[in-house]
Amino acid sequence: MFDINWLAVPVAALAVFVVGGPWYGPLFGKAWHAASKMQPTTATQHPGKVFALAYVFGLIGAVAIAVVLGPAPTLSGGFMTGAGVGVVAAAAFGINYQFAGHSAVWLAIDAVYTIILCAVMGATIGVFG
Numbered sequence: 001m002f003d004i005n006w007l008a009v010p011v012a013a014l015a016v017f018v019v020g021g022p023w024y025g026p027l028f029g030k031a032w033h034a035a036s037k038m039q040p041t042t043a044t045q046h047p048g049k050v051f052a053l054a055y056v057f058g059l060i061g062a063v064a065i066a067v068v069l070g071p072a073p074t075l076s077g078g079f080m081t082g083a084g085v086g087v088v089a090a091a092a093f094g095i096n097y098q099f100a101g102h103s104a105v106w107l108a109i110d111a112v113y114t115i116i117l118c119a120v121m122g123a124t125i126g127v128f129g
Helices: 008-013 015-027 029-036 047-069 075-100 104-128
Strands: none
Touching: 008 015, 008 047, 008 104, 015 029, 015 047, 015 104, 029 104, 047 075, 047 104, 075 104
16 A cells, blocks of 8 residues: 555654653643643543544554655654654644634644654654664
C-alpha cells in the first residue's frame, strides 16, 4: 500500500504520551486547564478511553507523516518535515479556535504541543529509516 516503515509508526505514535505527558502535566497543565475552563476533576470520559483514542489519533498522524516522508526518511528530514506538518495543523487549530472563541493562551499551548509532537514523530520515523 504505502512504502513506509510500519514498525516506526506505532513507536512514533507513542510521542503522544512522551511529549504530551509533561506538556499537559507539570509544564502547562494548570495554564491549559485555566484557559480551557476545564478541570481535571470534571472529566466526562473514562481515562482509558481518552488514552486509547489519543493513541489511535497518534497512529493516524504518524502514518500521515510517514507517507509524506516517503521510503527513506532521515532523522533531520523527519524532524523538519514533522515540524512543518505540525505548523499546518497548528494553523488549522488557529482558525478553529478563533471561530470557537477560545483564548490565545489555549491556542498557544495546543499549537506548540502539536508542532513539537509532529517533529518528534517525524524524527522517530526518520531514525527507523
